[in-house]
Amino acid sequence: MPRATQTDLAVLAALSVAPMTGYAVRDAIRTHLGSFWNESFGQIYPALARLRTEGLVEVDAGERTGSSVHRLTAAGRARLVELMREPAVMTPPRNGMLLRLFFGDVIGAEACRALVGEAREQAVAQLAALAAARRETEAEPAELPQRAYWLMTISAGEHTARASIAWADETLAALTALTAP
Amino acid sequence: MPRATQTDLAVLAALSVAPMTGYAVRDAIRTHLGSFWNESFGQIYPALARLRTEGLVEVDAGERTGSSVHRLTAAGRARLVELMREPAVMTPPRNGMLLRLFFGDVIGAEACRALVGEAREQAVAQLAALAAARRETEAEPAELPQRAYWLMTISAGEHTARASIAWADETLAALTALTAP
DNA sequence: ACAAACATGTAACCAGTTACATGATTCA
DNA sequence: TGAATCATGTAACTGGTTACATGTTTGT
Numbered sequence A, B: 001m002p003r004a005t006q007t008d009l010a011v012l013a014a015l016s017v018a019p020m021t022g023y024a025v026r027d028a029i030r031t032h033l034g035s036f037w038n039e040s041f042g043q044i045y046p047a048l049a050r051l052r053t054e055g056l057v058e059v060d061a062g063e064r065t066g067s068s069v070h071r072l073t074a075a076g077r078a079r080l081v082e083l084m085r086e087p088a089v090m091t092p093p094r095n096g097m098l099l100r101l102f103f104g105d106v107i108g109a110e111a112c113r114a115l116v117g118e119a120r121e122q123a124v125a126q127l128a129a130l131a132a133a134r135r136e137t138e139a140e141p142a143e144l145p146q147r148a149y150w151l152m153t154i155s156a157g158e159h160t161a162r163a164s165i166a167w168a169d170e171t172l173a174a175l176t177a178l179t180a181p
Numbered sequence C: 001a002c003a004a005a006c007a008t009g010t011a012a013c014c015a016g017t018t019a020c021a022t023g024a025t026t027c028a
Numbered sequence D: 001t002g003a004a005t006c007a008t009g010t011a012a013c014t015g016g017t018t019a020c021a022t023g024t025t026t027g028t
Helices: A005-017 A022-033 A041-053 A074-085 A096-102 A109-138 A145-179 B005-017 B022-032 B041-053 B074-085 B096-102 B109-138 B145-179
Strands: A057-061 A068-072 B057-061 B068-072
Touching: A005 A022, A005 A041, A005 A068, A005 A074, A005 B096, A022 A041, A022 A068, A022 B096, A041 A057, A041 A068, A068 A074, A096 A109, A096 B005, A096 B145, A109 A145, A145 B096, A145 B145, B005 B022, B005 B041, B005 B068, B005 B074, B022 B041, B022 B068, B041 B057, B041 B068, B068 B074, B096 B109, B109 B145
Parallel strands: none
Antiparallel strands: A057 A068, B057 B068
């Protein structure tokens, strides 16, 4: 697990679907992986430059002046497989909402209701976004080998969002019971 | 949202329950908030030193030689309330398992089954740990004002873990169908 | 006597965000 | 003609982990 492995993996994987500019890599990650992955320009451009010096990606001139379309080399694809087989790292959790709720009696039930209500709203929005993504993905031809995998990750998001909503409803009720016993 | 706000909040909140050594703060965070928060010594000790110079915590000598028991001052409690009322920051998501699954056709369905199977195991273990935490917390006197809040965060973990298990089962079936159609 | 747990702290490193600086192209 | 989007890149900063270095106390 050397340096910037995580970003390398995400970038190489994105390029494995199609050659792209750095801008497009960021866009693709945001729209397709947004609910479980994130990369900023400040990571992507240096990573791309490094991968290039390592011979893992090559560039062609893009349609616009100054744009570079990055493409995986054979070595790049081999590296991608290598990284894919490494154990998945999970970033240590940091949920500011749950932290505040745990110490909820410092701010009181009313403030906690706001906190949980907001989390519920976010989950509802997330669910709507995933429904749209699902429709789009299901419209892809069934022969597309990636299609099944994309749907699995969408389903993961849906399960998580539904669980959040169910928990929020239960918790809002408990908080109400707390204020008016 | 100035510097190290997140760690300050976690540390001040921990101290609001009871005065503690830095070591105990880390331990308390790990055992009680482990499923949604994390702090390392490398964060806690400098934070404690800083909070002390800011007059937000005071220290007494602990039972062991060299140990310092940190205690919230009035200013510290005020700062805690202030931080609690700030909007909850959510760390950008980075789920290595879902990233790999999204690009699953690079490594194939078999490798993906292993990935998802491991995630399922982790969720099962998590659920068991939460069941233990729930038993302990439910044993606390019902008058303890924190008890209800602690149970809410435990419930959040349970909902999430159950959702993970349900998703993993569904996904393992889909992956099996993919290999033997 | 020894291991495990308690306890404190620093230094090096890495990962990641944000803001900045710059410019081309498309479209209303 | 101006706004939005496409496009690239750097620099400063911050947040955080890990490893190291050190020592005490408790329990077996």
